[in-house]
Amino acid sequence: MKRVNPRHGSMQVWPRKRAKKAYPRVRSKPKINDAVLVGFAGYKAGMTHIIGTDAYKHSLTKGQDISVPVTVIECPVLRIHSLRAYIPEGYGFKVEKEIFFKTNKNALKRVSFKESPAKDMDSLNPDDYSYFTITLSTQPTFKKKSEIFELSIGGKNAEALEFVKSHKDTGIKISDIFKEGEMIDIHAITKGKGYQGPVKRFGIGLKSHKSEKGVRRPGSLAGSWKGQGHMMWRVAFAGQMGYHQRTHYNSQIFKISDKPEEVIPKGDFLQYGKIKSEYILVKGSVPGARKRLIIFTKAIRPHKNIRNIPTIQEINKDSKQ
Secondary structure: OOOOOOOOOOOOOOOOOOOOOOOOOOOOOOOOOOOOEOEEEEEEEEEEEEEEEOOOOOOOOOOOEEEEEEEEEEOOOEEEEEEEEEEEEOOEEEEEEEEEOOOOOOOOOOOOOOOOOHHHHHOOOHHHOOEEEEEEEOOOOOOOOOOEEEEEEOOOHHHHHHHHHHHOOOOEOHHHHOOOOOEEEEEEEOOEEEEEOHHHHHOOOOOOOOOOOOOOOOOOOOHHHOOOOOOOOOOOOOEEEEOOEEEEEEEEEEEEEOOHHHOOOOOOEOOOEOOOOOEEEEEOOOOOOOOOEEEEEEOOOOOOOOOOOOEEEEEOOOOOO
């Protein structure tokens, strides 16, 4: 019987090189009719598990207490850094005008900007531009420097401007954008693994111990792999593994709360410390290391049947040591 052994490693994303920044950028916008921010951002604190009553009507464990792993993401208030107005140019769009607002200058020590006059905001005509976006600055609780990233606003242009006017002084909270049970897409930079060989990087099998020129290397590289006069990119070789931008679709928010004491474990979160602001519990794991900025948006292709979230009875707070 011939042994069937398909190729190893995904060719979905290429090239497998390090991300430009330690936090992702969002390049797709979900369709939203309401004039709200399409996403939010927070810092990954760690993982725990909840004990809750299964509320999904088709589940085999309906009405029973189940254990579900969750990721804790701290979500401090976001401040609006600037407003960008786009117009068409060629096959795409360009920023025609950018208006800066007064933000937390202590957290933006390395960013040089000058606050724009208030009249610039009032003089904007929504019909003159294709769409508006805003750049947001984070307010982390464990470091001084904040990140700045760009997100879109749903609804019509006039409604988007009203949203910016109402939040430019107060900031935006996670509870203003999302609600419990909602599906989100998570954008993050994965953990970096450094330079790895093809066995770990693509999962190829080991060669015979009698083979020459290494056991943990690809097999014969003659024939169709080199028929083009050069080595094909599809061959599994060593290289960078991890620290890539990835998107995880359709994660579910289990809880949104502004009471950190409900979730802080004994001895605090390892390599993170205490949570001091609003947080969310997301079902399952989330890409990235601790303290890394996670950007999550409203689901671009949500499930038709969204499961009811479990009724949380207990959040595990045992020490993670």
